[in-house]
Amino acid sequence: MRRRSIPPRNSSEEPSRNTDPMPSCPTGRRSRPAGHDGTGTRWARAAPPTARSAWRVRRTSPPTLPASLLISGFATLPLAFLRTETHYFRVTNQYQTFKQTSSLEGVLANLMIVESPTKAAKIRQILGAGWTVEASVGHIADLPNGKMAIEPGSYKLDYELSDRGKSVIGKLKGIAASADEVYLATDPDREGEAISAHLRHYLRLSHYKRVTFNEITESGVRGALSSPRQIDQHLVDAQEARRAADRLIGYRVSYPISDAAGMGLSAGRCQSPAVRLVVERQDEIDNFKVTDHFTAMVQFENGEWSAEWQTKPFLNEGSEYVLDRALAERAASCRDFTIAAASQKPAMRAPGAPFTTSALLQAAGATLKLPPAVTQACAQKLFENGHITYHRTDNPNLSDDGMALMAAYAQSRGWPVAEKKRRWKLPEGAQEAHEAIRPTHPEVLDAGDTENEKAIYRLIWRRAVASQLADAEYNTVTLDLSCRQGADTFQFRARSAVLVKPGWKVVASDDDKDDDEDVAEAAASGKVPVLSTGQNVHATGGQVVPKATKPPSRYTETSLIKKLEAMGIGRPSTFAAIVQNICGKAYVKVEKRFLVPTPAGRAIVRQLVGRFGFAEYDFTKELETQLDLIAEGKSQYVPVVHDLNTRLDGELGKLAALTPTYPCPSCGKPLRLARSKKGRTYFGCTGYREGCEVLCEDNGGKPGPVISLTPSEKQLELARKLAGEQGITIPNEAFESSRKLREWIDAALVNARPSEKQIEFARKLAAEQETTVPEVAMASAPKLKAWIDAALANARPSEKQIEFAQKLAAEQSVAVPDDAIASATKLRAWIDKALKKRGGKKGAKRKEGAR
Ligand SMILES: [Zn+2]
Structure with a gap:
């Protein structure tokens, strides 16, 4: 930040939900407002009592004083008394409200502020009268664009209210001032905490209550109201640290790497590693060598069931595949088999875990083909309308209440419930702040306002309900068959699995991918009969199955999220945004849902890897962990941000020492690819601020000849x-x-020489003032003009002017000063002053007359 604080046009920072960049509390962790701990009282700042600003008195907790006393005393209670009795009284100067209200209870009004209008509407329904519920409409403040806005040394973030934030604060200020209690009820995570901190700061709340709901239902909201708390500064700090890290990387690194690469690039704390994953996957695909290999299948009872050749005994050391087609043809010609082994046993299959954020994004991508950003937005709406629990979570387990709710619903439908409560392993580094996503009312089978919302609700509903149901039970039959051909024995295997008790599958649908490979493989064998060892069976057909090894597939938006989560990069609140951002930034193209790196994507990876820590997966994972630790109060904002910044200092220092890829032929500064307004690409010198105007043609991504801009x-x-x-x-x-x-x-x-007219005028002036125009002034137009201006200032006043001035002076019994008479300009100024002194209509009239 000491170097360049101006971001490149396409500077990237990590995005955040609702497309708003992430803010955090400007009150600063270091300068908390008075009453931060909630013990401050609003009345203490109110105007002192006067006859006009009477008081509204409100009872809070133990209402010990009788209402009659309050009413008779409200106008005369001494301020000192009120101060000491703050526990019982809170006072505002809303006298009108008081007068219009007959009972004290009637003036009670609470303000609750949430993030979205949808959520506000839902909560209004739940809370009813006595409550005002308003929305902050997302973030109200952020770091301003175009400057670093991080104080060097202290790393204090310099927030600004957004335009929308200003109007929101303007609207809420009055309501908050007259409310009995202000509840900050933004979403239950770091980002929500930061928005609440902003509201507290900009609304100057010395007294407030922070409440969070994991579900927007009657019980969820009422439960939250009964356990209010203060803003958790640890969560706010973690949020700010993320914001600071994103900004430091985005603003400090983008410029230098653009210079180094010769094209405009933007670096991002999580985006850059995500782009790197896409690039590396593409490299793997490009370098993949396809291996053609063979296997064989035989069929029995004219295809009723089949068995697959077990190639393992024929494989050469270190080889996975049979490359010899003739061998596979011999296997496929096997007909007379003996049963070498036979088994029949039940197999239990457990349901999948309820959704975490990333699992939901993946499932919606795989089955509904929805991009993560769309799924995220639908889930947000479902949450705000009270249909599902909070959808930003990394915990695959339901809460005890959640499990009980799902189980009770299943029982009411007569479905088999699992004997033991199910628990799933937490992903590494999971914060587990909220339970997995589930419906708030499982008896509601259809929820959501749009088709997408409805489909996502069904997915969530099925997973959550299925998670508490009994295992599905299969009957599996496995046969090992052998056939001798000369010196060789060929082994085949047939497996089938027949569903005998559907268990959780009663609510599953075709949408739910059966990721159990065993079952999928068994299904391919058909219905295998129960035979006994030693029995002979005759195959009715057989054939070689040619196969080829396949390269790994490109990432989709959702499989990339799965990978990011597995690598500890990003968090439930940021996955969708990271992916959306790299795809929207020209680093990655989406082709038929698959992610393909662009040349710019490759360029940024080339520039960052090996030079910057944040391009390393482990480093990014470690930084995310540090942010988690800040949230838990186990680490602090300043050291974490300082370490990152110091590291960047070193890395940027090394980068600066490198010669640019395309140095300017004139000044040596880096050339950078740019695009003109007409869409033409060219290379421009980054030294243009220092006056270098070199432009080169774009010769297929490299600088060509210098473009000479000929005079027009x-x-x-x-x-x-x-x-x-x-x-x-x-x-x-x-x-x-x-x-x-x-x-x-x-x-x-x-x-330039003065014009004839100018010269003539100058000579006239000179004559009037009995002087001559100097030679130097005659030689140049600008000089002559300067001389004329000076001469005009000294020009003598006209006779008429002097006469008028003297008349005025006489009227006011003063004398016209000598220096005023010497210069027309000065005399005019004196007259104006004198006229003003006289003032009034008379003066104006006289002035007119003088003209
Ligand atoms: Zn240059």
Whole structure:
């Protein structure tokens, strides 16, 4: 931040939900407002009591004083008394409200502030009368664009209210001031905490209650109201640290790597590692060598069931595949088999875990083909309308209440419930702040306002309900068959699995991918009969199955999220935004749902990897962990941000020492690829601020010949006119570029000869003032003009002017000063002053008369 604080046009920072960049509390962790701990009282700041600003008195907790006393005393209670009795009284000067209300209870009004209008509407329904519920409409403040806005050393973030934030605060200020209690009820995570901190700061709340709901239902909201708390500064700090890290990386690194690469690039704390994953996957695909190999299948009872060749005994050491087609053909020709082993046993299959954020994004991507950003937005709406629990979570387990709710619903439907409560392993680094996503009312089978919302609700509902149901039970039959051919024995295996008790599958649908490979493989064998060892069976057909190894597939938006989560990069609140951001930034193209890196994507990875820590997966994971630790109060904001910044200092220092990929042929500074307004690409010198105007043609991504900007016709015409007037010639080098000619013109204009008219006027003035125009002034137009201006200032006043001034002076019994009479300008000023002194209509009239 000490170097360049201006971000490149496409500077990237991690995005956050609702497309708003992430703010945090400007009150600063270091300068908390009074009453931060909630013990402050609003009335203490209110105006002192006067006859006009009477008081509204409100009872809070133990209402010990009788209402009659309050009413009779409200206007006369001494301030000191009120101060000491703050526990019982809170006072505002809303006298009107008081007068209009007959009972004290009637003036009670609470304000609750949430993030979204949808959530506000839902909560209004739940809370009913006595409550005002308003929305902050997302973030109200953020770091301003175009400057670093992080104080060096202290790393204090310099927030600004957004335009929307200003109008929100303007609207809420009055309501908050007159409310009995202000409840900050933004979403239950770091980001929500930061928004609440902003509201507290900009609304200057010395007294408030922070409440959070994991579900927007009657019980969820009422439960939250019964356990209010204060803003958790640890969560706010973690949020701010993320914001600071994103900004430091985005703003400090983007410029230098753009210079180094010769094209505009933007670095991002999580985006850059995500782009790297996409690039590396593409490299793997590009470098993949396809291996053709073979296996064999035989069929029995004319295809009723089949068995697959077990190639393992025939594989060469270190090889996974049979490459010899002739061998596979021998296997496929096997017909007379003996049962070498037979088994029949039940197999239990457990349901999948209820959704975490990332699992929901993946499932919706796989089955509904929805991009993560759309799924995220739908889930947000479902949450705000009270249909599902909070959808930003990394915990695959339901709460005890959640499990009980799902189980009770299943029982009411007569479905088999699991004997033991199910628990799933937490992903590494999971915060487990909230339970997995589930419906708030499982008896509601259809919820959501749009088709997408409805489909996502069904997915969530099925997973959550299924998670508490009994295992599905299969009957599996496995046969090992062998066939001798000369010296070789070929082994085959047939497996089938038949569902005998559906268990959780009663609510599953075709949408739910059966990720159990065993079951999928068994299904391919058909219905295998129960045979006994030693029995002989005759195959009715057989064939070679040619196969080829496949490269890994490209990431989709959702499989990339799965990978990011597995690598500890990003968090439930940021996955969708990270992916959306890299796809929207020209680093990654989405082709038929698959992610393909662009040349810019490859360039940014080339520039960052090996140079910057944040391009390393482990480093990014470690930084996320540090942010988690701040949230838990086990680490602090300043050291974490300072370490990152110091590291960047070192890395940027090394980068600066490198020679640019494309140095400017004139000044040596890096050239950078740019695009003109007309869409033409070219390389421009990054030294343009220091006056280097070199532009080079874009020669297929590399700088070509220098573009000479020849002087325009208009410029030439002006230059020739000037040269003619001054009787001089334009030097040849001035014609080389428009810039050089412009410089010559600027110089010539300074020397331009005065016009005849100008000279005439100057001579007249000089004569009036009984002086002469000096030679130097006559030689140049600008100089003559300066002389004329000075002469005008000294011009003698006219007889009429003097006469008028003297008349005025006489009226006011003063004298016109001598220096005023000496100069027309000064006399005019004196007259104006004198007229003003006289003032009134008379003065105005007289002034008119004088003209
Ligand atoms: Zn240059």
